[in-house]
Amino acid sequence: MRYLFKTRYEQDLRIARQPSDLFWYGLLLAVMVVFPIVAGEFYVGEVAGVLIFAVAGVGLMLLTGYTGLVSLGHAAFLGIGAYTNAVLLAQGVPFAITLPTSFVVTALAGIAIGVPTLRMSGLYLAIATLAFGSIIGNVFSKWNSVTGGFDGFPVQTPTILGFRIQGANGIYYTSLVVLIFVLWLAANILRSPLGRAMVAIRDSEISAQSMGIHLAKYKTIAFALSAGITGLAGALFAHYVRHLAPDAFDILLSIQFVTIVFIGGLGSIHGAIFGAIFVRLLPQAIAIVRDDLPFGIGRMPGLEPSLFGLFLVLFILFEPGGLYGRWLKLKQYFRSFPMYKGSTFKRQKAYAKSERLR
Amino acid sequence: MSYFEAKSIAVRFGGIRAVDDVSFDVNKGEVFCIIGPNGAGKTTIFNLISRIYNVTDGKLVFDGQDFTKMPAHRIAGLGIARTFQNIELFANASVLQNLLIGRHTHAQANLLAQLCFLPSTRRAEIGHREKVEDVIDFLELQRYRDTLIANLPYGVRKIVELGRALCTEPKILLLDEPSSGLNAEETEVMGFWIEDIQKDLGITVIMVEHDMSLVTAVANRVMALNYGKVLAMGTPAEVQRDPEVIRAYLGGDP
Ligand SMILES: Nc1ncnc2c1ncn2[C@@H]1O[C@H](COP(=O)(O)OP(=O)(O)OP(=O)(O)O)[C@@H](O)[C@H]1O
Ligand SMILES: [Mg+2]
Numbered sequence: 001m002r003y004l005f006k007t008r009y010e011q012d013l014r015i016a017r018q019p020s021d022l023f024w025y026g027l028l029l030a031v032m033v034v035f036p037i038v039a040g041e042f043y044v045g046e047v048a049g050v051l052i053f054a055v056a057g058v059g060l061m062l063l064t065g066y067t068g069l070v071s072l073g074h075a076a077f078l079g080i081g082a083y084t085n086a087v088l089l090a091q092g093v094p095f096a097i098t099l100p101t102s103f104v105v106t107a108l109a110g111i112a113i114g115v116p117t118l119r120m121s122g123l124y125l126a127i128a129t130l131a132f133g134s135i136i137g138n139v140f141s142k143w144n145s146v147t148g149g150f151d152g153f154p155v156q157t158p159t160i161l162g163f164r165i166q167g168a169n170g171i172y173y174t175s176l177v178v179l180i181f182v183l184w185l186a187a188n189i190l191r192s193p194l195g196r197a198m199v200a201i202r203d204s205e206i207s208a209q210s211m212g213i214h215l216a217k218y219k220t221i222a223f224a225l226s227a228g229i230t231g232l233a234g235a236l237f238a239h240y241v242r243h244l245a246p247d248a249f250d251i252l253l254s255i256q257f258v259t260i261v262f263i264g265g266l267g268s269i270h271g272a273i274f275g276a277i278f279v280r281l282l283p284q285a286i287a288i289v290r291d292d293l294p295f296g297i298g299r300m301p302g303l304e305p306s307l308f309g310l311f312l313v314l315f316i317l318f319e320p321g322g323l324y325g326r327w328l329k330l331k332q333y334f335r336s337f338p339m340y341k342g343s344t345f346k347r348q349k350a351y352a353k354s355e356r357l358r
Numbered sequence: 359m360s361y362f363e364a365k366s367i368a369v370r371f372g373g374i375r376a377v378d379d380v381s382f383d384v385n386k387g388e389v390f391c392i393i394g395p396n397g398a399g400k401t402t403i404f405n406l407i408s409r410i411y412n413v414t415d416g417k418l419v420f421d422g423q424d425f426t427k428m429p430a431h432r433i434a435g436l437g438i439a440r441t442f443q444n445i446e447l448f449a450n451a452s453v454l455q456n457l458l459i460g461r462h463t464h465a466q467a468n469l470l471a472q473l474c475f476l477p478s479t480r481r482a483e484i485g486h487r488e489k490v491e492d493v494i495d496f497l498e499l500q501r502y503r504d505t506l507i508a509n510l511p512y513g514v515r516k517i518v519e520l521g522r523a524l525c526t527e528p529k530i531l532l533l534d535e536p537s538s539g540l541n542a543e544e545t546e547v548m549g550f551w552i553e554d555i556q557k558d559l560g561i562t563v564i565m566v567e568h569d570m571s572l573v574t575a576v577a578n579r580v581m582a583l584n585y586g587k588v589l590a591m592g593t594p595a596e597v598q599r600d601p602e603v604i605r606a607y608l609g610g611d612p
Contacts, residue, residue, distance in 0.1 A: 009487040012454075013480060185473060192472035192479055193465035196451075200459045203448035210408050211526065212434030212463035221469070267450060 015187045032176055036169045044168040050280045051175035052236045055182050057260035057272035059229030062186060064258070065266040066195065067222040068202030070126045073113065073133030074257045077227045079140055079249030081106045081234025083147055086155045086244055095158030095165070099178075099235050106231025107224040109136075114223025118216050133254055140246035153244040165239065175236050182229055186269050189225070198222050202267075230257075252305055259308050263315045265322025274323040282307065361386040361562060362530060367406055367416030368586075376402045378586040379415075384530075389556050389563040389576050393597070394583035395606055400566040401443055402586075404532050407564075408440055409433050420530065435463045437529035441519045443538065443566075447507045453518050454503050457493060460525025461486040493521045497551065513544045520551065524559070531555065533565040537572050549575045570598065582606070 006012065016022040036044045056078055063069050081102040088098040113132045117125055140147050147153055157166045165174050189195045197218045200208035209215055238244055256279050264275025283304055290299075319326055360383035369377045377399045384390045392400050405411045407418060409430040418426045425436060439460075448456050465486060471479050494500055497517050507515060516536065523531055536552065537545040549572050555561050556576070567573050573580060573594055580597040582589040590600040597603055 009484050009491075010480075012487070013483055188473055188475040192475060192483065193462060193467060194469065194472045196455060196459045197462060199451050199455065200448050200462075203450055204446045206410065207442065207446035207448070208459075209410070209430045210434060210440055211459050211522070212431055213459075214429075214431045 013191055015184075015191075029180075036172055041168045044172050046280065046284070048168060048172040048175050048240060050276050051172070051179050052233050052240055053256075053260065053280055054273050054276035055175070055179050055236065056230045056233035056257055057264065057276045058179075058182050058186050058269060059226045059233065060257045061261050061264075061266075061269060061272040062189065062198070062229070063222055063226035064261050065268065065271065066190070066202060067198040067219065067226075069121065069219065069222065070258070071129040071226070072126050072251065072254050072258065073129035073131075073136070074226075074230050075249040075251070075253035076133040076136035077106050077109060077230040078234040078237055078253065078257075079136060079244075079246075080109050080227075081231030082238040082244055082249075083140065083153065083234075084231070085235035086153050086238045087146060089156045089158060090153075095160050098158070099232065102231045102235035103228040106234065107228030109231075110223040110225075110227025111220055113227075114220045115216075118219055130251065130254075133249075133251060137246060137249055140249060147244070147246065150246060152246075155238045155242050155244060158239065171236065171239050174239070178232055178236060182232065183269065185229070190269070194218070194221065199267075255305070255308060255312075259312050262312055263322055265324035266320070268322070268324045270327075271322050271324040274327070278311075278323060279308075282311070360384065361421060362564070363417075363419040364403070364407075365417040365419065367403070367413045367418065369402060369406060369411055369414050375586050377406065380583070380586070380588055381416075382581050382588070382591065384562060384564055385578075387556065387560060387562055388578040389552065389565065391573050391577035391580045391594070392564070392566045392583060393568070393570075393573060393580060393603075394589070398583040399586040400583060401534055403583075404440060404534055404564075404566065407433075407438065407532060434526050434528075437527075438532065439523035439526040439528035439530075440532035441516075441523055441534055441536065443534040445512075445515050445519055447515060447519055447522070449507045452504050452506055453499060453510070453521075454490065456507060456518060456522050457490045457525050458486055460493075460522040461489060463526055464489075489527075490525055493524050496524070496554075497521045512539050513541075516540060516544075516548070517551075524555070524561075528561060530562045530564060533563060533567075535566055535568060537567060537569045545569055545572055548572070552576045570594075574598075 011017070016025060035047065039047075056074065059077075060071065060074050063071055084102045084105045085098045088101060089095065093101075113129060117128045120128055141149055143149070157164055159165065160174075163170075165171065189198075197208065197213045200211060200213055201215060201218055201222075205215060241248065260272060260275030260279050262275070263278050264273070265271030286304055286307065290303075315322060321328070362384040364380060364382050366379045366381050367377060368375065368379055380399075380403065382390070392403065394400055402411065406413055409425070409428055413426060416426070417424060420436060420438065423436070425433065428436070448459060451459075465482060467479055467482055494503060497520065499514075499517065499521060502510060502514060502518070507518065510518065516539065520533070520536070533552070536548050540548060552563060552565070553576055556563055563576075565577075567577075577594050579592065580594050581591045582597050582600065582603045584602075584606040589602045589606055590597045592600075
């Protein structure tokens with residue numbers, strides 16, 4: 001076992017808690033920067049997809065994993081960000097402005113769904129956000145004059161500081177920068193009073209309130225930030241697909257986002273990344289084994305969504321900590337080898353169930 | 359005028375008069391205890407003071423300010439903190455985080471400064487941490503600092519919840535059955551802490567309690583309640599001798 005000796009409170013406020021963290025994050029960043037140089041275009045594109053989904057995953061994680069509010073409508077936020085970016089670019093607005101505007105417009109949309117659903121939670125909130133998602137989906141397909149309807153909307157190649165952002169490499173590096181920014185933002189949120197208020201609301205609204213937390217205000221902020229970050233992912237997504245089609249932003253995509261946060265591990269930013277990797281790799285894995293599966297399972301329609309559903313259920317039942325939780329256990333196993341006890345992670349029995357006043 | 363005053367407060371849930379025309383006042387610096395059999399309406403009085411429920415009648419006044427209609431989230435800022443009968447901690451957060459959430463009313467920094475974690479936010483956070491560490495030292499919670507609430511034994515959770523309330527720097531502390539679920543020894547320790555809170559920190563305490571040994575040890579005055587109505591009020595000894603109170607506890611017609 002290693003113990004970290006802390007000598008100043010300041011140490012608990014750092015993003016990298018241990019010197020070794022700094023080393024590993026630095027190494028990871030270096031690998032990410034060099035990757036497109038050594039890897040083929042196909043792989044760069046795939047990883048760019050992971051990065052974009054990771055941005056959206058962080059967005060939904062703030063809402064679901066930290067504030068405890070489920071959303072089945074995040075595909076709509078992705079779409080709003082994507083269309084905002086693409087439509088403004090087509091008007092000749094520079095990318096340096098369309099990108100932050102995608103954040104702002106989507107954050108406003110987040111407030112628009114957040115405020116009317118303030119008193120909802122759980123299933124009711126899931127249904128409300130689902131309805132919101134399908135309404136927005138309809139807007140994308142029917143508002144022809146702006147979105148081009150079912151014909152779709154071509155996305156122009158953006159330029160930033162004179163560089164044209166194109167090809168797999170362009171979208172890869174842009175997404176990497178945005179992801180790093182979003183991770184920094186999330187880390188700041190989580191180490192300040194705002195993040196603690198979100199966690200408080202997740203764990204007990206009644207005592208959050210008696211600690212002075214204004215529920216409506218903080219839920220609205222959580223919705224706005226979550227939507228805004230997903231909007232940023234949407235702006236990137238527009239360049240990733242290069243041609244926006246309204247049916248891309250459907251319930252299945254929302255379910256993929258939910259899968260990211262649940263399978264990655266609720267309440268952890270690492271989890272959002274792990275989840276994004278899983279969600280993007282699963283279809284690839286299916287494609288690889290598809291032809292070798294017996295009984296024609298591989299050609300069954302709906303194989304992919306059902307597998308997503310199956311994994312979601314299995315994780316919720318058997319590994320609520322998600323992939324990141326599993327990873328922590330593995331690390332602990334090697335650190336304390338050969339002293340590992342299975343019961344280390346068993347939770348103490350709660351003797352009293354709390355009285356909920358809602 | 360007294361420090362804290364409830365003027366004939368009442369609340370009805372459907373047909374039940376959970377609290378019915380209850381008046382009491384609490385002096386600055388005293389430990390005021392509310393006793394009564396199960397379902398007497400003790401917790402409901404706390405929920406009325408916390409503004410979780412609206413009174414159907416009556417007035418609540420603290421330090422000259424009428425807060426009968428104030429929204430629930432502003433009560434902590436007023437200087438009234440509470441614990442819950444069945445513990446309402448943030449179960450998936452560490453002890454440290456729970457205590458820091460107690461600092462919320464003192465941490466109303468600008469949102470943008472928080473998103474960028476500006477030096478001002480960092481300094482404020484360190485300030486809150488220092489306050490929290492004072493409470494950790496006071497309640498001897500050092501070794502649980504980074505433990506998740508879900509992994510703590512029940513007795514420690516009770517102390518953490520007390521600590522979280524103290525972190526708000528309250529003027530009045532509402533404790534709902536601080537000894538429930540604790541063994542005799544832990545109850546005695548809880549009694550010492552309540553005394554320290556009153557004497558050293560100068561905080562006024564209103565507490566609901568069943569354990570009469572704890573009540574006799576710490577209370578300056580006691581109010582007995584039954585079926586939402588006040589039965590008796592006075593020193594612990596007086597109230598325990600009151601025939602109405604004895605009848606309420608031993609059964610018989612109300
Ligand atoms: N939200 C509510 N809706 C309906 N009835 C309620 C509500 N809250 C409390 N009551 C009722 O009010 C009465 C008083 O309840 P309260 O919880 O205040 O009792 P108590 O004195 O704290 O009892 P205990 O010693 O068991 O904690 C009970 O009859 C209870 O059923
Ligand atoms: Mg009670």
